Amino acid sequence: MxxxxxxxxxxxxxxxxxxxxxxxxxxxxxxxxxxxxxxxxxxxxxxxxxxxxxxxxxxxxxxxxxxxxxxxxxxxxxxxxxASGGVVSPSEGVDVARETEASYSAIAVKSGTNVFNAQSRRRQGDDFKALENRLRKLQKHFDPVVGYCYGKKQQSKNSKAAFRELAGQAFWEFITGDSDFYLKIIQLMKxxxxxxxxxxxxxxxxxxxxxxxxxxxxxxxxxxxxxxxxxxxxxxxxxxxxxx
Structure with a gap:
């Protein structure tokens, strides 16, 4: 933390x-x-x-x-x-990467939830897929995530979705492990x-x-x-x- x-x-x-x-x-x-x-x-x-x-x-x-x-x-x-402890991703369309012994999380950071149209959503999925293909030799679970820094987003239940979507509290908790982190951001602006x-x-x-x-x-x-x-x-x- x-x-x-x-x-x-x-x-x-x-x-x-x-x-x-x-x-x-x-x-x-x-x-x-x-x-x-x-x-x-x-x-x-x-x-x-x-x-x-x-x-x-x-x-x-x-x-x-x-x-x-x-x-x-x-x-x-x-x-x-x-906050995530990750590194800047070298891949197009991905901002932060976090790697453990078993998994590789590729995170695209967006401000709000209304950033995609159909074309840009496909392009984001293609960017994740290209990175996954390059990392295949690592033999780790690949976890593509689009994180929205504010707002709410209902995660699609479609198993064929190209990436997970997390917004607001859920996103910040995912990358920090702290369920109150989204509140700390506003508090610490002082x-x-x-x-x-x-x-x-x-x-x-x-x-x-x-x-x-x-x-x-x-x-x-x-x-x-x-x-x-x-x-x-x-x-x-x-x-x-x-x-x-």
Whole structure:
């Protein structure tokens, strides 16, 4: 079982990395990139009139989506490796490997339970199968597991399933042997998030101001009203051909 002081320090270090990546993302994000992925018709349909409302809405949506991926890479995956006592797997599609005299557990770490479509689920199964084939000479029981770091998942009873699926408490207990580990993660964050909020809020406010200025320059008319046609052309129009 993981030492509490070591676990608290690990969680603190991982949160430092998470916030560093969040702040880097918000500082380097380009307005045009964020705008190209949003629906200008929706903003018009709900009656948005202020550039700052569009900017704050798109920045909130972008960072919310980005945070999920950053948190998985910067926090969940390294924490699972640390807590399990396993090693980083050298195989595609597998994050952590744990080996005993009798078995080899290959673990793919995912954040939440809604990560697969039919194609990606097949690809995950193929990744496990490829690793199993390479390890066949070990003559050990091969245990492929997809672990979801939060949420709940009903394990399929299908004996032909390509891998086991464990979520939330069940996943963390599987890799640590501690049924309360999923609660310890949240408890040991303590005040660390609040320590980072001042720097993050400063980066956020700066991005709002920068984006609002750029939006007004690019997509507002001389009376500072939103030029919806110009915005839609940027978002959805065909690229201009050379010579036209």
């Amino acid at each position: 993981v030492n509490s002081l070591e676990l608290e320090q690990k969680i603190s270090d991982l949160l430092d990395d998470f916030y560093r990546r969040r702040i880097d993302k918000i500082k380097t994000l380009k307005l045009n990139h964020a705008l190209s992925r949003k629906n200008p018709y929706l903003y018009r349909a709900i009656g948005v009139q202020k550039a700052s409302d569009i900017v704050e809405g798109l920045l909130s949506a972008y960072m919310s989506s980005s945070d999920e991926g950053i948190f998985g890479d910067a926090f969940f995956e390294p924490l699972a490796k640390f 005040d660390k998030p609040q320590e980072h909020l001042i720097e993050y809020k400063a980066a956020w406010d700066s991005a709002i101001n920068r984006f609002t200025h750029e939006f007004i320059e690019e997509f507002c008319d001389e009376d500072y009203n939103i030029d919806w046609e110009k915005l839609v052309k940027f978002n959805s129009g065909l690229p201009l051909q050379k010579g036209k």
